Amino acid sequence: MNAASTAKPLRAVIYVRLSSYKGETDSTTSPQRQREACEAYCLAKGWEVVEVVEDLNVSGSDKGLRLDRPGLRRVRELLPAVDVVIFSKLDRLARNVVDFDIFAKIAAKHDVALVSVAESLDLTTPGGRFVAQILAAFGEMEAATIAQRTAEGIAGAVKLGRWRGGATPYGYRTVTHSSGSGRGLEIEPEEAAHVRAAAEVVLSGGSLYRALQVIRERGSVPRRAEAWSISSLRVVLLGPSLLGHMTRKGEVIRGDDGRPVVFWPPILTEEEASRLRAALARKPAGERRRRASRLLSGLLTCASCHGRLRVGSSGSGGTGTGSVIRYVCRGEVDGRKCDSPTSIDARLVEEYVAESFLEDLGDHPVVMRVESSGDLLELADVEAEIRDLGRAITEPGADVGALASRLTLLQERRAALSEAETTVSTIATGETLSEAWAAAEGDVDARRALLAANLAVAVVHKGRRGVKGLDKRRVPLVWQPLALPEAPREGAVLVGATEATA
CATH class of the missing domain: 3.90.1750.20 (Putative Large Serine Recombinase; Chain B, Domain 2)
Incomplete structure (x- = not known):
């Protein structure tokens, strides 16, 4: 024991733990009842209670905490200043022999006694320690039994289709x-x-x-x-x-x-x-970085070299204050010869194309055509299971023969699903293109998809000097014919009866 004269009472710290705390009246092991039992024992012995430490809603058999519970950490901090650690029942301190033994040795280094009220154990004596280890072993067995019953209960619920x-x-x-x-x-x-x-x-x-x-x-x-x-x-x-x-x-x-x-x-x-x-489906990070930054990115072509115009800027401010965002031909940079590279004000051409789109096609219906090959959901599930089996085969102790047989069946099923007859369906969404455009306010990608689905030609010609604003003759627009293609791509979506990638 810590040094203390016979005239002074022993100093005790009370430890209280409850795995699932639902209120003081929850059960006979409530924190209040545990405190009362320990305080009464201390009063009978003439011990001074230094502090009451609690671990509420903390499992004693939690493999992630065990002896590292917050309250038990506080008890360890107090060990140099106390003579006794007292708890209402042995399983409040530890639910397995190993944890109990470890904590008992930690307490012994500080000459601190462990006392369990319910079992009336004085763990400073060899007999008390022996009995305590037996009781701790029973606590460990009880915790394992509870875990087994919980697992069996979950398995039973799954078998019967009950919500777990x-x-x-x-x-x-x-x-x-x-x-x-x-x-x-x-x-x-x-x-x-x-x-x-x-x-x-x-x-x-x-x-x-x-x-x-x-x-x-x-x-x-x-x-x-x-x-x-x-x-x-x-x-x-x-x-x-x-x-x-x-x-x-x-x-x-x-x-x-x-x-x-x-x-x-x-x-x-x-x-x-x-x-x-x-x-x-989420796109790979690299693909997400290549998303269009402007409404007409990738949709405008140069009249001279027929290459795609790219977003750039002009003006003394570069890309900062005072600069003008433009769609620019970069033929030479891309290794493509261009005799008359062109550029055009991005804001002006975007406003013009959007206005023309709504004026010319706004009343047309939004139509979606879906092409599917077999059961795509089952195919995705089969692919996922094939990947899981591939990992399982490499694990130690794996039944390679059984896993290989299952893998063969899955590969055969994948082949059958991939070769299944293609079906095509056409769905009218009930929206017009102008309604879809309005609904996509703030979503540049969605509006760009609408334009890409319906814009056949948008060639930008060289501008003329002295013309202010946008010369609409520089950008003749040709819209897609309103007819369904004969061979849409896998998973294609048709907006305004023209094809776009889903």
């Missing part, structure tokens, strides 16, 4: 499971309608930004935030729960046939989910 708990997916609500035991999911009509509205915008060729505006206008709000963001809406639209799928350890649960199991009513069809996945 946690945050309920947007678009659903929990109800009593059809078996009469546990909870299940059913569609929440209002939220599901918002999800479908957002999906329809994207499936009709609209941007995710436009989908965000639509559901905000409908009054939709997410579960854990004040308003939707682009990222949170993307997560919902690409989430497996919309197809009735459940995940475990980050992986979609599959049946014996390798197909995802449908546990509750889906909000979207597999075909819709497949198209959403294609439309919202």
Whole structure:
């Protein structure tokens, strides 16, 4: 023990822990009851309570914390100044023999005794230490039993299709499971309608930004935030729960046939989910850096060399104050001979092309034509499982024969899906081009896509000296004929009945 005269009472620190704290009246192991038991013991022994340290909502068997719990760290700091660490029950301190033994040795270095009220153990004696280790072993076994029961409960819930708990997916609500035991999911009509509205915008060729505006206008709000963001809406639209799928350890649960199991009513069809996945697929970082910076980037060509005009600037200010942003022919820089390179004021030509587009084609309908080859959603799932199996085969102890057999079946299925008959469908979105243009306000990429889909020719000729403003004769515009192409590309979207990349 720490040095203390017989006239002075022993100094004690009380340690209290509760894994799941729901209030003082929650159970007989509530923090208040633990404190009272320890304080009564100290009073009977004539010990002075120096401090009461608590770890609430902290598991004793948590592998990430164990003896590094915040409260237990504080107890270790107090060891040089106390004589006794007292707790209501042994498993409040440690849930396994190893942790108990480690802490007991730490306390012994400071000549501090460990006292458990419930077991009436004085751990300064060999007999007390022996019994404490036996009790700690039982605590370890109990913790392992609880973990096993939890895992079995989760597996049972999955087998029966019950909701395992946690945050309920947007678009659903929990109800009593059809078996009469546990909870299940059913569609929440209002939220599901918002999800479908957002999906329809994207499936009709609209941007995710436009989908965000639509559901905000409908009054939709997410579960854990004040308003939707682009990222949170993307997560919902690409989430497996919309197809009735459940995940475990980050992986979609599959049946014996390798197909995802449908546990509750889906909000979207597999075909819709497949198209959403294609439309919202994130581009590689390098490709994102090459996105168009202006409305007409890549759409204007030089009349002399027929090369694409690039965004540049002119004026004494360079790209800073006083400069004028222009579309410029860089034929020589690109290694292309140009006898009469041209350039044009970016703001003026953009305003002219936009006005002409709305005047000439604004009343035309937005039409989307989708070409799909087989079940794209299943194909994506098969590709993902092939990648997972490739990693699994390299792991130590892997059953290479079984994994190789499964891999062969998946490769055969992938080949069959890739060679499946192509189907083409045409969908009228109900919007006109002018309505789509207005909806894309602030979204340069979306508006540029509308122009790219409908602009056949936009050649910029050399300007004439002395002409102020934009000479419209320099930029003759030819719009695409309003007819569907005979052979659209895979996943092509047609805006205003002309082809654009989805």
